[in-house]
Amino acid sequence: MARPRQERAEQTRDAILNAAAEMFDEYGYAGASINRILERAGVTAGALYFHFKSKEALARAVMNAQSESIVPFLGSKGLQRLVDITLIWSFQLQRDPMLRAGVRLTGEQATFGLQDATPYQEWADIMTGILTESAENNELQAGVEPRELAEFVVEACTGMQMYASVVSGRQDLPDRAVRMWRLLLPGVAVPAVVARTEVNPLRVRLAATAPAQAAGATS
Amino acid sequence: MARPRQERAEQTRDAILNAAAEMFDEYGYAGASINRILERAGVTAGALYFHFKSKEALARAVMNAQSESIVPFLGSKGLQRLVDITLIWSFQLQRDPMLRAGVRLTGEQATFGLQDATPYQEWADIMTGILTESAENNELQAGVEPRELAEFVVEACTGMQMYASVVSGRQDLPDRAVRMWRLLLPGVAVPAVVARTEVNPLRVRLAATAPAQAAGATS
Known part of the structure; x- marks a missing residue:
C-alpha cells in the first residue's frame, strides 16, 4: 500500500512543480499567483503546502531543477x-x-x-x-x-x-x-x-x- | 542668460539621475519610490517629470549610462x-x-x-x-x-x-x-x-x- 501512495505524492509534486514553472516562466516571481498554480496543477492548497511550504520554496525548487x-x-x-x-x-x-x-x-x-x-x-x-x-x-x-x-x-x-x-x-x-x-x-x-x-x-x-x-x- | 539656466538644468538632471541610481541599486525597480528619489535629489516632482517623463524613462537613462x-x-x-x-x-x-x-x-x-x-x-x-x-x-x-x-x-x-x-x-x-x-x-x-x-x-x-x-x- 505504501508504494502507490508515494507514487501519487510524487505525481502531485511534479504537477505542482510543472504548473509553477509555467507560471514563473511567463509572469516572473511577483506575477505568478499561487491560485493560478493550484488551478493549473489541479491540486488543493493543502497539497501544495504539504510539498512546498511557501511560494519562495516553490521558486527555489524550480531554480534548482x-x-x-x-x-x-x-x-x-x-x-x-x-x-x-x-x-x-x-x-x-x-x-x-x-x-x-x-x-x-x-x-x-x-x-x-x-x-x-x-x-x-x-x-x-x-x-x-x-x-x-x-x-x-x-x-x-x-x-x-x-x-x-x-x-x-x-x-x-x-x-x-x-x-x-x-x-x-x-x-x-x-x-x-x-x-x-x-x-x-x-x-x-x-x-x-x-x-x-x-x-x-x-x-x-x-x-x-x-x-x-x-x-x-x-x- | 541661456548658459547658466542650461547648466542649472543639467545639474538638476544629474542630481535626479544620481538619486535614482542609488535607489534602484538598493531597492530594484519596483522597490524604488519616486518620492524618495525626489527627496534625495532635493528637487520637485515638476523638475523630475520635466527631465524624465516616467519611472521607466528614468530606469532607461540609468541603464544606458x-x-x-x-x-x-x-x-x-x-x-x-x-x-x-x-x-x-x-x-x-x-x-x-x-x-x-x-x-x-x-x-x-x-x-x-x-x-x-x-x-x-x-x-x-x-x-x-x-x-x-x-x-x-x-x-x-x-x-x-x-x-x-x-x-x-x-x-x-x-x-x-x-x-x-x-x-x-x-x-x-x-x-x-x-x-x-x-x-x-x-x-x-x-x-x-x-x-x-x-x-x-x-x-x-x-x-x-x-x-x-x-x-x-x-x-
Missing part, C-alpha cells in the same frame, strides 16, 4: 560532453518551461529577496566533474583548472542567455553557444581535442529531441 | 584597452551606484515589462570598435571576428557579475575578470600579444581611483 532537464540525456564524454550540454541547453531554453523558469528566477532572485548561489554552483559542479575527467585524459592545456573553466562557462552561458533574450527572444542562443566554443576551445584544449570536438548545433538538435540515442551515438 | 563611468578614463589601446575596461568595471561595480543600478536594472528589466537591448549593445559597440583596431594591428588570431568576440565578452561579463553577486557580494569579481582573460586570450590573440597584455588587477585598481593618468601611463 535546471540541470535535471539536460544532463541525464547525454552519452558523450570529456570536453565534447561539456560542449553538448551547453548546446542542448541553448535549444531546451527555448521551449522547456522548467528550464526557462529556473533561469528567469535565478536572474531575478534579488527582486524577491533571495541570494541563492545553488543554481550556479550546481552547474559549476557538474561541469567541474566533466572537466576533471578531461584533464585526466590530457584534453586540457597546461594551467587550465577544471573548476575555473567550469565557473567561467557557467558565467558565459548565464550572460549569453540574457543577451539573446533581449535581442532575439533567445532564437540566436544556439549560435551564441557555438561562438563561445569557437573562441574558447583553442585557448583551453590541446590541439588534437580542438580538432576532434564537434561544435555543431545540428549534432544536438537531434539530441534535444531524442536525447540518449543521438548524443550517445555520435560521441 | 553604464559605459560613461568607465570608458572615457582609459589611455590604453587595443586588446590591452579591452582588458582594462573589464578590470576597471569589475572594481567600479563594487562602489559606483550608477553602474550598479544600471547592471541591476538591465538584468531585472523583464520584471517591469522592458526588453531593451541598448545596454548590451552599447557595450558591444564600444568593444567592437576597440577590437576592430586590434584586428587592424594584427593583434587577433585569424578567424576571430571583432563583433563576435565583443558580444561574447559582454555576455561573459554579464554572467560573471551575476555569479559573483550571489557568491561573494561581487568581492571576487576582479578575480573572475582576470580568469576570463587567462582562459580567453590564448585562443583569440596572437602569441606576442598574449605575452605583452597585462591582466593584473593592481594595474587598474590605480586607474579606477585616478583614471586617466594611471591607465595611460602603463599602456
Whole structure:
C-alpha cells in the first residue's frame, strides 16, 4: 500500500512543480499567483503546502531543477560532453518551461529577496566533474583548472542567455553557444581535442529531441 | 542668460539621475519610490517629470549610462584597452551606484515589462570598435571576428557579475575578470600579444581611483 501512495505524492509534486514553472516562466516571481498554480496543477492548497511550504520554496525548487532537464540525456564524454550540454541547453531554453523558469528566477532572485548561489554552483559542479575527467585524459592545456573553466562557462552561458533574450527572444542562443566554443576551445584544449570536438548545433538538435540515442551515438 | 539656466538644468538632471541610481541599486525597480528619489535629489516632482517623463524613462537613462563611468578614463589601446575596461568595471561595480543600478536594472528589466537591448549593445559597440583596431594591428588570431568576440565578452561579463553577486557580494569579481582573460586570450590573440597584455588587477585598481593618468601611463 505504501508504494502507490508515494507514487501519487510524487505525481502531485511534479504537477505542482510543472504548473509553477509555467507560471514563473511567463509572469516572473511577483506575477505568478499561487491560485493560478493550484488551478493549473489541479491540486488543493493543502497539497501544495504539504510539498512546498511557501511560494519562495516553490521558486527555489524550480531554480534548482535546471540541470535535471539536460544532463541525464547525454552519452558523450570529456570536453565534447561539456560542449553538448551547453548546446542542448541553448535549444531546451527555448521551449522547456522548467528550464526557462529556473533561469528567469535565478536572474531575478534579488527582486524577491533571495541570494541563492545553488543554481550556479550546481552547474559549476557538474561541469567541474566533466572537466576533471578531461584533464585526466590530457584534453586540457597546461594551467587550465577544471573548476575555473567550469565557473567561467557557467558565467558565459548565464550572460549569453540574457543577451539573446533581449535581442532575439533567445532564437540566436544556439549560435551564441557555438561562438563561445569557437573562441574558447583553442585557448583551453590541446590541439588534437580542438580538432576532434564537434561544435555543431545540428549534432544536438537531434539530441534535444531524442536525447540518449543521438548524443550517445555520435560521441 | 541661456548658459547658466542650461547648466542649472543639467545639474538638476544629474542630481535626479544620481538619486535614482542609488535607489534602484538598493531597492530594484519596483522597490524604488519616486518620492524618495525626489527627496534625495532635493528637487520637485515638476523638475523630475520635466527631465524624465516616467519611472521607466528614468530606469532607461540609468541603464544606458553604464559605459560613461568607465570608458572615457582609459589611455590604453587595443586588446590591452579591452582588458582594462573589464578590470576597471569589475572594481567600479563594487562602489559606483550608477553602474550598479544600471547592471541591476538591465538584468531585472523583464520584471517591469522592458526588453531593451541598448545596454548590451552599447557595450558591444564600444568593444567592437576597440577590437576592430586590434584586428587592424594584427593583434587577433585569424578567424576571430571583432563583433563576435565583443558580444561574447559582454555576455561573459554579464554572467560573471551575476555569479559573483550571489557568491561573494561581487568581492571576487576582479578575480573572475582576470580568469576570463587567462582562459580567453590564448585562443583569440596572437602569441606576442598574449605575452605583452597585462591582466593584473593592481594595474587598474590605480586607474579606477585616478583614471586617466594611471591607465595611460602603463599602456
